[in-house]
Amino acid sequence: MDKVNRRSFLAAGAAFAGNAFSYTRIKGANDRISLGHIGIGQRGRGLAWIASRLKDSQNVEMTAVCDLWSVNREKAAARAQEAYGRAPRAFQYMEELLALQDVDAVILSTGDFQHAPILKTVVAAGKDAYCEKPFANVLEEAKAARDEVLARKAIVQIGTQHRSEPYQIAVHDLIRTGVLGEVSKYEIVWNYHGPRWRGRPEVKQIREADTDWKRWLLTKPYRPFDPQLYFEFRLYKDFSGGIADQWLSHGIDLCHYFLDDHYPRSVMASGGVFAWKDGRENPDTFQTLLEYPKGFLVSYSTSFGNDSDSFTRIMGKQATLINIGGEGSQRWKIVEEKGNHEDNPYIQRAERYVTLPDNDKLAPTYISDNVPFHMANWLECLRSRKQPNATVHNGFAHAVVCIMAARAYREGKKLYWDPKTESILDHAPAEV
Numbered sequence: 001m002d003k004v005n006r007r008s009f010l011a012a013g014a015a016f017a018g019n020a021f022s023y024t025r026i027k028g029a030n031d032r033i034s035l036g037h038i039g040i041g042q043r044g045r046g047l048a049w050i051a052s053r054l055k056d057s058q059n060v061e062m063t064a065v066c067d068l069w070s071v072n073r074e075k076a077a078a079r080a081q082e083a084y085g086r087a088p089r090a091f092q093y094m095e096e097l098l099a100l101q102d103v104d105a106v107i108l109s110t111g112d113f114q115h116a117p118i119l120k121t122v123v124a125a126g127k128d129a130y131c132e133k134p135f136a137n138v139l140e141e142a143k144a145a146r147d148e149v150l151a152r153k154a155i156v157q158i159g160t161q162h163r164s165e166p167y168q169i170a171v172h173d174l175i176r177t178g179v180l181g182e183v184s185k186y187e188i189v190w191n192y193h194g195p196r197w198r199g200r201p202e203v204k205q206i207r208e209a210d211t212d213w214k215r216w217l218l219t220k221p222y223r224p225f226d227p228q229l230y231f232e233f234r235l236y237k238d239f240s241g242g243i244a245d246q247w248l249s250h251g252i253d254l255c256h257y258f259l260d261d262h263y264p265r266s267v268m269a270s271g272g273v274f275a276w277k278d279g280r281e282n283p284d285t286f287q288t289l290l291e292y293p294k295g296f297l298v299s300y301s302t303s304f305g306n307d308s309d310s311f312t313r314i315m316g317k318q319a320t321l322i323n324i325g326g327e328g329s330q331r332w333k334i335v336e337e338k339g340n341h342e343d344n345p346y347i348q349r350a351e352r353y354v355t356l357p358d359n360d361k362l363a364p365t366y367i368s369d370n371v372p373f374h375m376a377n378w379l380e381c382l383r384s385r386k387q388p389n390a391t392v393h394n395g396f397a398h399a400v401v402c403i404m405a406a407r408a409y410r411e412g413k414k415l416y417w418d419p420k421t422e423s424i425l426d427h428a429p430a431e432v
Contacts, residue, residue: 033382036064036103036127038094038118039110040076043132047107048076050375052083058379064103066091069211092212094118098125105129105382113239114218116141120148123156130378132159134245134402135395139424142399149392155381157388158395160253161374167330167363168254170354171321175258179334180316183259186298187315188251190326193307195276196284200231235280241406242282243302248405250327251300251312253390253398258314262397264290264298266416266428269409275305288405325365332363
């Protein structure tokens with residue numbers, strides 16, 4: 001097949017619009033769900049493994065794989081053959097996969113900057129999708145992908161998987177009882193000691209002849225082939241928001257889920273490359289402040305130069321919820337708010353850990369990215385046609401935060417969200 005240029009990619013959605021939509025056919029319990037997978041790198045391997053673990057309980061099979069790089073593509077095909085007992089169809093270009101009428105849904109785990117444009121094309125081709133986070137890091141691309149999903153009534157799960165985890169659901173339900181009282185502040189501190197996202201071994205393995213560099217760039221301006229950029233794109237500002245895209249997306253999505261407030265009123269941010277001066281453009285030390293319409297402040301902070309204890313703290317007038325550990329920690333405790341230490345330095349406050357209804361054991365301070373809850377929820381929704389736990393609306397909301405935080409850092413400005421026009425402003429929107 002001839003290489004497909006960026007212009008033809010952007011027009012692909014229109015070409016697929018005439019296809020029969022697979023999601024108009026409701027799958028019965030005994031019907032196999034046929035999956036395709038686009039972009040099968042590091043995270044993609046994890047998602048493919050999860051799907052293979054659900055092959056019997058969800059009656060699902062990976063029947064087609066696609067990756068621009070031949071090495072990823074061949075490894076993905078081999079793993080699928082081992083998992084399902086027969087080889088999937090393997091393609092370099094997604095248009096070939098999307099033309100397959102028997103593929104019902106697609107897992108999408110390409111580079112961050114590719115998520116929204118490719119999701120738009122996938123949905124226009126009549127496929128449901130599981131799309132990794134961040135949903136987008138360009139606002140107009142986020143709008144276009146969201147609108148396509150809504151217009152086609154596709155079942156799309158965004159990969160903010162914590163929404164499907166039992167302990168996070170338990171915390172959500174506890175907050176809904178009003179136990180915290182009025183919340184005024186939500187703090188997130190997640191740290192890591194190391195040059196995160198630098199040093200991928202694939203950098204030394206890839207050859208330009210084995211991929212399609214121009215196609216990988218997608219909507220970005222052409223630049224010479226750069227294997228570091230190809231695999232370590234999270235470090236470069238034209239392709240990723242770095243910490244904002246990768247970690248803030250998870251943290252703020254849980255905040256939205258817990259407190260039922262979805263778009264910030266304003267965002268400020270600061271940071272820099274303070275720990276790892278290795279050519280990275282995105283900060284290794286980052287902090288952002290967000291104000292929400294319900295009347296609470298969110299602070300988010302990450303350092304890659306120190307592994308000091310990470311935590312999340314939701315502060316209400318009646319109680320505080322404290323998460324012990326970093327991104328993915330399941331260990332939450334609730335502490336009553338009573339008096340203050342200035343009046344009584346020996347004050348004692350009642351506290352208890354959040355447990356599950358059928359399990360009173362102390363939750364661990366971690367969870368694997370490869371647990372099945374989120375994928376299983378999506379597969380179930382493919383049959384029921386109900387919306388999954390992390391909808392395109394949720395993805396759009398976390399993308400707005402990530403985009404605003406990255407811009408606020410780069411521009412040194414306080415930015416505002418205008419919900420009426422869905423635009424980012426450098427001044428507060430006019431009151432109606």
